[in-house]
Each structure stands twice: as C-alpha cells, then as structure tokens.
Amino acid sequence: MADAKDKPDEPTSDNAVPKAVVSRLSLYLRELQHLVRDGHETTSSTQLGRLLGFTDAQVRKDLAYFGQFGYPGIGYRCSELIDAIKKILGTNQPWALAIVGLGNLGRALMGYRGFQHQGFRIVAAFDVDPAKIGKSIEGVPVHHLDDCSRIATEHHIRLAIIAVPSPSAQKVADALVAAGIEGILNFAPVTLNLPKHVRTIGVDLAIELEQLSFSVVNPPAKG
Amino acid sequence: MADAKDKPDEPTSDNAVPKAVVSRLSLYLRELQHLVRDGHETTSSTQLGRLLGFTDAQVRKDLAYFGQFGYPGIGYRCSELIDAIKKILGTNQPWALAIVGLGNLGRALMGYRGFQHQGFRIVAAFDVDPAKIGKSIEGVPVHHLDDCSRIATEHHIRLAIIAVPSPSAQKVADALVAAGIEGILNFAPVTLNLPKHVRTIGVDLAIELEQLSFSVVNPPAKG
DNA sequence: TAGATTGTTAATCGATTAACAATC
DNA sequence: TAGATTGTTAATCGATTAACAATC
Numbered sequence: 203m204a205d206a207k208d209k210p211d212e213p214t215s216d217n218a219v220p221k222a223v224v225s226r227l228s229l230y231l232r233e234l235q236h237l238v239r240d241g242h243e244t245t246s247s248t249q250l251g252r253l254l255g256f257t258d259a260q261v262r263k264d265l266a267y268f269g270q271f272g273y274p275g276i277g278y279r280c281s282e283l284i285d286a287i288k289k290i291l292g293t294n295q296p297w298a299l300a301i302v303g304l305g306n307l308g309r310a311l312m313g314y315r316g317f318q319h320q321g322f323r324i325v326a327a328f329d330v331d332p333a334k335i336g337k338s339i340e341g342v343p344v345h346h347l348d349d350c351s352r353i354a355t356e357h358h359i360r361l362a363i364i365a366v367p368s369p370s371a372q373k374v375a376d377a378l379v380a381a382g383i384e385g386i387l388n389f390a391p392v393t394l395n396l397p398k399h400v401r402t403i404g405v406d407l408a409i410e411l412e413q414l415s416f417s418v419v420n421p422p423a424k425g
Numbered sequence: 426m427a428d429a430k431d432k433p434d435e436p437t438s439d440n441a442v443p444k445a446v447v448s449r450l451s452l453y454l455r456e457l458q459h460l461v462r463d464g465h466e467t468t469s470s471t472q473l474g475r476l477l478g479f480t481d482a483q484v485r486k487d488l489a490y491f492g493q494f495g496y497p498g499i500g501y502r503c504s505e506l507i508d509a510i511k512k513i514l515g516t517n518q519p520w521a522l523a524i525v526g527l528g529n530l531g532r533a534l535m536g537y538r539g540f541q542h543q544g545f546r547i548v549a550a551f552d553v554d555p556a557k558i559g560k561s562i563e564g565v566p567v568h569h570l571d572d573c574s575r576i577a578t579e580h581h582i583r584l585a586i587i588a589v590p591s592p593s594a595q596k597v598a599d600a601l602v603a604a605g606i607e608g609i610l611n612f613a614p615v616t617l618n619l620p621k622h623v624r625t626i627g628v629d630l631a632i633e634l635e636q637l638s639f640s641v642v643n644p645p646a647k648g
Numbered sequence: 649t650a651g652a653t654t655g656t657t658a659a660t661c662g663a664t665t666a667a668c669a670a671t672c
Numbered sequence: 673t674a675g676a677t678t679g680t681t682a683a684t685c686g687a688t689t690a691a692c693a694a695t696c
Contacts, residue, residue, distance in 0.1 A: 218645070218646060219643070220662080220663070222663080223663090224636060224639050224640075225632070225636060227639075228629070228632040228635045228636060229616075229632070231635070232614060232615075232616075232629070232632070233616070236615070246676085246677065246678090247677075247678075248676095248677080253616060254616060257664075257665065257666090258677090259664075259665050259666065259667090260663095260664065260665075262677090262678065262679065262680085263663090263664075263665085263679090263680085265679090266678095266679060266680070270678085270679070272677075272678050272679080273671085273672070273677080273678070274670065274671040274672055274676085274677055274678035274679075275670095275671060275672035275675080275676050275677050275678070276671095276672065276676080276677070276678085277676085277677065277678080278678090290639070291635045291636075291638055291639045291642075292638040292639055292641065292642035292643075293635055293638055297634075297638060299634075306532065306533040306536040306537070307533045307534075307537065309529065309533070310529040310530045310532070310533035311530075311630070313529045314529070314530065314630060316614055316629075316630055316631040317630070317631055317634065319631065320631040320634065320635060322631065322634050322638075360641065361634070361637060361638070361641065384641045385637040385638070385640065385641040386637075387633055387634060387637055391455060391539055392455075392459070393452075393455075393456070393476060393477060399644070401637060401640040401641050401644070402637075403633055403636055403637050403640075405628070405630075405633055406451070406455070406539075407534070407537060407539055407540070407628075408539040408540055408542065408543040408545065409448070409451040409452070409455070409543075410610055410626055410628055411520075411522075411540065411543065411545050411584070411610060412451045412454070412514045412516055412543060413447060413448060413451060413514075413626055414584060414608040414609075414610055414624060414625075414626050415514055415515040415516055415520060415584070415608070416447050416450075416513070416514045416515055417447075417608065417624040417626075418515065418583065418584065418607045418608040418624050419514075419515035420442070420515075421622070421624070422441065423441060443686080443687070445687080446687090469652085469653065469654090470653075470654075471653080480688075480689065480690090481653090482688075482689050482690065482691090483687095483688065483689075485653090485654065485655065485656085486655090486656085486687090486688075486689085488655090489654095489655060489656070493654085493655070495653075495654050495655080496653080496654070496695085496696070497652085497653055497654035497655075497694065497695040497696055498651080498652050498653050498654070498694095498695060498696035499652080499653070499654085499695095499696065500652085500653065500654080501654090
C-alpha cells in the first residue's frame, strides 16, 4: 500500500473506511454540537466515548481514519472537530434534496426541522396525485414525478427521499436514477434495485420495531 | 419440529447473537413475505442472498444461530421460515405500542400502515398540548403524558415511540421508564440515558442523510 | 443416480481494545 | 515537573467466507 507516511485527509482510491466508523462519525458530530451548545470549548475521546457508550480507544481510532484532529494532553476543540467531521461527511456544504411521495410520512418529512439544521434542504416535491401537483407544501412546490429530470437539473438536486407506497418504490427509484440522482433515502419497505453508481440507504420503520422487539424478548445475558 | 440435538431455540444465558445478524433477520423476513406474495413456496440461501446482496453462506450462518430451518437439497419453505423468524424476533404475537408526541412526525407514524402489518399496534397516544388531549387521532385516544403509567398498565403496553422535540426527549423517556415501558424507539436526535433493563433504538433521520451524503461524496473504490 | 442445497467446521478477514511513547 | 491525552501499533476478539460431508 502506497501512502504510508501521507495521512490521507480524504480516503481516495482503495482506502476503505468501514461503514460502522462513518455512522459513529455522525454520532460524534451530534454530541459535539450538544457540547458546544452547553458551552464546552474542548472535549476528549474519553468524554465523547462515555456520552455514547464507546471506548475512548474507539473514538480515537475512528477519527484517525481521516487525519489528526486532536491535541495531546488537551483533547479536541469541539468546533474544530465539528467542522472536520462535517467536511468528511460532505455536509460542510448544503445539499439540495427532492422528496417523492406526499402521504402522511412524506409531508411530515418535509416539515422536519432536523434536516435543515444539518444542511439538507428539500427544494422540490413530487407526487402523481393531480390534486397535489401545482400546490405548495411547507413552501416547497409540488411537481409531477414526470418532471423530476428537468427540476433535478435546474436545482442541482443530487439526493432524494422516497416516501411512496412499496409497490411504486422501484418505479420511482428508476425515474430518480434517470434524472441523475446520486443518492436515495428510501422509506419504502422494499429492497431497491439500483445501478452501482447510485447510493441508497433504506429506513424501514417496522424493522426498527422488530429489532426493538427482539432486544426486549432477548435481553443481553448481563444487563 | 424439535430442536435437534440441543440447538437452543431461544438464545438464553450467554448465547450472544450479534446485532448485525438480528437486523439481517428482519431483511430475510421482508424478502420472504415478498416471495410468498409472489407465489413462491420455497427459496434457498442463494436466492435470499442474491435478493439482499449477501453471500449464501451468510444467510445459512445467520439462521444457524437459531436452529435448523431448511431442508438439504430443497431449501427453505417460505411460510415456515417466516413463522420461525417471527418467533425469534418476538413478532409472532402482536405488540401494543404507545406513542409520545403528536407533531407532524408523530401523527405520520400513527397512520403508518407498515407497523400494523408487522404486528405492532399503537393503542395509546400521549402529548402535553391541552388542545390535543381528549381527542382521537387515527382512532387512537390522546392522553396527557402524566397518565402514561396508568394507561400503559391497563393496555399492557411494553414498547413506546418517542416523537417529541429533542429538549423534551429525556424527560419523556424517564416518564416511560417509570411507567414500566421496556423498549423505546426514539426519533429525537439525542442519546437517551436509560436504565440497563430498558432497550432503546434511535432513529435519527438527519443522520441517515449524512450517511448518504458521505457515501455519495466518497464512493467505494470499486463500484 | 445426479443435482441441489443444507448445516457446520475451519480459514480468512476485519474491527475493537489495550498499551504506550510522544506531546502539551 | 506531573498529569492528561493524543495517535498508533500490536494483541485480541468477532464476523464473514469457503469448503464439504450429509441429505433429499
């Protein structure tokens, strides 16, 4: 492996970062934002780990994948680390989002403040219901799905949320891919079939409850 | 079927099943339900794996944690495996659920059909807004959070969903714990501090988008 | 029988933790 | 200086994959 000395800031080429590490990065970011809000200037791997139930070693190891952000003897400056993690996650710049499907869940997501707060802005909504098209929801215009290619281009939309019923999800995904969308957050409880260059994350709310059910019925041996 | 030699049907004592295995179990269940819907009587580890992007070995290994469900040379009978997985997950019996927080997201979750379909029924809703208390949403009565102990006992509610703003989430969790709730699905973007005997799963919607952002900005080396 | 597929063991691979020199 | 804490290496632990005898 080539870049022995050079710590790569951005894991280019074959520098595979485990998915688990990236998901913890988001949790670190969230805690750091809370720490700043509570007036903390600095923190440490021990403190971050304790807040999240991880070991201090894991916190340091996770961050080490991306560079050196701390000060030996001191710890991490919260706001510095926040900026660094945002840069890694790609949320240092705002993202324009589309959402497809304006049922109960879709409309709730359009009003969700947490997206805006982390740099995600829904700028276009799509549906196929004539009663909804042309209207505005939460200040966002509703278009027919057929127009998604044009609108996505116009607004430089790269990410989309699917919140349609399962039977339509694959068709919608195909349309989004054709529109050049690069990442899909899918709330329909189906596995989407997508070209390799399109990223997807599925959120199945019933599955989350199933996992909770299991952990209640099968509590860990100790605890 | 009898649990062959001593294959534990339920991993009691220190028989720790990896969390990753359990989450794949839910995915197997979902695909199996689709296969049955599409008229398939049987399936195989190869087919299930292909549908989900896993190896066949992994599918068999995952199931082997819980017993023997297949037939050499044949595969798995879909409906049999569905029943087995439901039993493992604890969703062979219906669960009564409470939800706290009736903002946009909370109300959307109350109307979410996928819960019912997997055996989860929201039977009580809680809020602190006097304008909502006493009303009914989606046929479910809305109570003041202060009454959650009584209602939870009356309806044998063991699981709850938190869909309140972040600043209230910990207080709400404390109330639910006091009410004897055993598992919490938390949509507030905060880490809850809970006694060890209470299970929790956090769903942070902004974090899901952050993960998507990362994977779009840092696509895997090959793909 | 030949072909298919399981359950399981052994081998590989990857991720977490412990330990510690370097640093402030 | 003594105390705190990092980044990193080595050791441990756990999870995935490959291989194959057993089975239908």
